[in-house]
Amino acid sequence: MYTISDYLLDILKYLRVTDVVGVPGDYNLNFLDHLEQRTDLTWRGNLNELNAAYLADGYARKNGFSALVTTFGVGELSALNGLTGSQAERVPVLEIVGTPATTTQQTRQLVHHSLPHQDFSFSKQIHQNLGIITGQITVNNAITEINRVIQAMLQTKQPGYLQLPVNLANLQVNPVFKTRIPTLIAGSTKPETPPLTLLNDICQQLNTAQHPVLIIGSAVERFHLKNVVQKFITKHQLPFVDLNESKGVIDENIPQFIGTYTGNISNPVVQQFMQQADLYLALGPILSDVSTGGFTQTFANYNTILLTPQEINFLGEQRFPANPENFTATIKALCQSPNVCHQAGPTNPFQLTPLPSGQQQPLTEDFYRQALETFVQTGDTLVVEHGTSLFALENNRLPGDNCYICQSLWAAIGYTFPAALGASLANRQHRVILSIGEGSILLSLQELAFAIKNQLKPLIFILDNQGYTIERVIQGLTASYNDVPQLNYQTLLPAFGATAKTAQFFDVKTNAELISVLKKLQPANQPLTIVQLRLEKTDAPANLKKFSKLVKKNNQK
Template sequence: MYTISDYLLDLLNYLNVKDVLGVPGDYNLSFLDHITRRSDMKWRGNMNELNAAYMADGYARQNGMAVLVTTFGVGELSAVNGLSGSQAEKVPVLEIVGTPTLAAQYDQKLIHHSLGDGNFEHFQNVHKELGFKVEAITKDDAISEINQVVKYVYENKQPGYLALPVDLTEMPVNPIFKQLIPSLFRNKNEPHDHLQNIEAISNQLKNSHHPILIIGEDVQRFHLQDVVRNFIINNDIPFADMIESKGIIDETLPQFIGTYNGSLSKDLTNQLINKSDLILLLGAILTDANTGGFTQSFNSQNTIDINAKRINFYSKIINYNEQNGFVNLIKIISQTSLSQSFPKGPHDSINNKLPVPSDKPITQDFYTSAMSNFIQSDDTVIAEQGTSLFALEQIKFPANVKFICQPLWSSIGFSFPATLGSQLANPKRRNVLSIGEGSLLMTIQEMGFAVKYDLKPIIFVIDNHGYSVERVIHGMHEPYNDVPALNYSLIPEAFGAKKNQYNYFDVRTEKELLMAMKSIENNSSQLSIVRVSMAASDAPEDLKEFGKIIAKQNKG
């Protein structure tokens, strides 16, 4: 018998989802049976639902789509923070929520995991309020409801919510629906209704003497990297990226002028941006975290801003009327041929040459230099918000490095599960995580997941005795920014690892850090944890400046 559960999983499998994350609960167990009976998908159980949502986010960034399963009420509310991060950062994650039977909901029974008021729509309404696409599967229109939410998640790169009543998991449906799945995702040749705007944007580029592209994360989310890269190379046009879009376009290209972060950017990057007569933002969202606290030097007078939601043409807002408006627009604009040559300059990157190591304690500056030499082509680099993100921000990455961070939502603890999700999606890539010990404490339970599924990330734990990102904003010596000190050497075995499954390094000096990195390079077939001790007051200079800006803004 072919069931609605089978159809839903066939649809997700078609979108290359091979691993389903989440936590079992009595309202989703019968659905999980359908996963565990398949040979083309695996159930990957998490320690809690928040971690599952973080991990699904990392999986989707690497794979293009992710799914997690939670139970009604207690499970879905635990996951909602992680899914909100996917909403803010535009990551396609589908949450499937096992709910009580339709009869129990109709009769308003006072059952467990509810608020005891007979209303079963509270939690769906929470997700609606946060902007998620929400559908609840019914007997009469199940296929359509599933198709709507899955297509929305996949095409719009935003999370979705699908409620699956426990008594519908075995509902039979016609197997013919499986054969129709490919037709749901065929590209339609829709007429483009922005031809006039395309011509206007192209003309502005052709008439500009010093245009600069600033690349945002939408370029990657909608798989436009190759299109934009060819546009840059064919026209020799200078470009910058932002924190969250680092590496989307190869930073080794001669047209790259640096990572832009408002006044915190490197001097040469800022000089070139300041001289530009046209800033073309492609898929970027200007937040406090990627503009140095809104200190960007350009304004509406010289900026055309194109992202997945709308066009801002010199302050004139233009909305898309067709489904693939953003994708179509970028593809057509990228065909523009520019005849003029544009000034560029070398990127002043803290990169390339590693200082001679000594027996001195490790500083943030030395750590950044060491990481710039450790990161290799084809790595996936994951940075936690705070010292890690600001340390890696100005490194010029080798070719084909994928960078995962969460600067807008900035939920600390995100990066460790996201790393595991990323590696689960593509075990062939080396995953390098830089995380503070305060953040790791939030989600360290998933070390058991890493051990169970034999994942082998390289984890640099910056141990600087607390929440450094908070210290530089307010309370450098206050106890609320302290965290417990762990013995990290015991963590892998505490979560079930055998001694031959992992490498552990405790480093305090520059020489010890480089020796650990060299050892990992020679043996990357194991989970590696490097505890990097630093002074509590040490932080990247950009983070210190950002902290001053935020502290000032917080005072009103």
């Protein structure tokens, strides 16, 4: 018998999902029984729902789509913070929520995981209010509702939320719908008609500008525009900058790359170049305080053409309905237009810096930054926690064909450890490097058991400076509220099930020790690795210190 659960799982498989994460609960067990019977999909149980949502986000950033399963009430609300981060940063994660039976809901029975007011719609309403695509499967709408949610997710690159009552998981549906899945997915791409007036105006501005610069945002990657944009850049020799949200979306190894821009806390060379530009073409950025150096960017409405899924702004004038279709259509048409004739631009060839020579001096953040830049290889996935890691590494140049994962807008502490595991799960052939603080990893450390159980092999660099350094430099440099417990990571590995063959640990206190460890880790096929980096308590990147002053000033307005 072909059921609605089978249909939903077939859609996931068609979208190249091979692993489904989450936490079991009695309301979703009927659905999980169908998953358990599959040979082409694997259930990967997490330690809690929030971690599952973070992990699914990392999986989707690497794979393009992901799915997690939770139970009604306690499970879905635990995952809500993670799914909200996916909404804020446009990551298509589908949450499948097992809910009480339809009769239970209709008769408003006071069952476990529900609220005393007996309103079973509260959680769906919460997700709707957060801008998440929501759906609720019934006997009469099952196929239609799944199709609607999936298509909307693919069109907008937003997360989805789908309620599946426990008694409907075995609902029989016609297997003909399985044959129509390719048509369903193809139908998520609406016909694109670029707004010609806008296109002509952009071409004219590019052709007449003396010093144009492109600003690459994360939506270029989300909407699969990176190849067409990179060809456009190289064909017309257009200089570009990326943001900390979009590092590596366009190859930082090509000569048109200027650097990573973060307003007034950018590298001085990048700042000077941006100040001299007379036209800024911004493609899909999220212009948050983190990506703009506390809103200190040099560009303004009058000299900026902003193209995002939410807004199309031509030199200060709002143009056309802002939606994903107009966004992608305009960028594709622009990049393929024969009317662009700009052919000026800098050459900025990438030269890999030799591995610095380590000395028996106490390890510093700056030395770690230099050393990691030389350590990252072509094809690596680099996952960077929103903390000292983000600010330390944002100016490092990536060697090419890299996936760079950070959460620059939502900035949830603890996100990157599960996200790194999700990226590892999505593609086991790519090396995953995680840079995270010891305060951050404490929030999701239990997923170390998940990594060991599922034979994932990320290289984890834990920046241990005895507390929340990013908060210390903003406020409370010596305050106890910024202290965190100190762990023995070496003993944690066997406690979570690792053996000497499946995991390794390094304790690094000096520059020389770091260089020695990095040389040992260069060969492929390393086991899961934790490198504890012992740093001085107040050691922080210079750009983080500048940013913290701007944040503190803004918080006092």
